[in-house]
Amino acid sequence: MNKSITLFASMFVYVSLFGQTVVSTSGTCYKASEVEISWALGEVVITTATSPTVTLNQGFQQGNLRISTLVEPEESVVLRAYPNPVKDILTIETSNKNLKYQVVTIEGNVIEVGEINENKHSLDFSNASKGVYFLVINDKKTYKIIKQ
DSSP: OHHHHHHHHHHHHHHHHHOOOOOOSEEEEEEOSSOEEEEEETOOEEEEEEOSSOEEEEESOOOOOOOOOSSOOOOOOOEEEESSSBSSEEEEEESOOSEEEEEEETTSOEEEEEEEOSSEEEEEOTTSOSEEEEEEETTTEEEEEEEO
């Protein structure tokens, strides 16, 4: 029994020190007459040696990594809402088309939903109570509107 434990402990130490393996998604090895370079994608750098002309990352490293996206960048919303504070009519000017909007009370109640399809749009606040409202554009951008 004692020999089994000693053998198991010896194998564990040996594998821990000398039996490291790398599981990576990509990598390769380049060989020339006096130089061999190998790399694996996904590992970290464990030490770096530098000289005035050369930097060597020893251990595991990532080469040049290119990240690309399949999501189109969103068009930014340029909008001007005036007058603010508003008494009756809020005018919205924008160069964007097909903007969805919501007018929301300070309590979070949606009181109006619509779409802006022209460069100039008007919202009627004449029947709204005095207070703070939020104009939410495309569920992303929020403007604070004060009703006098």
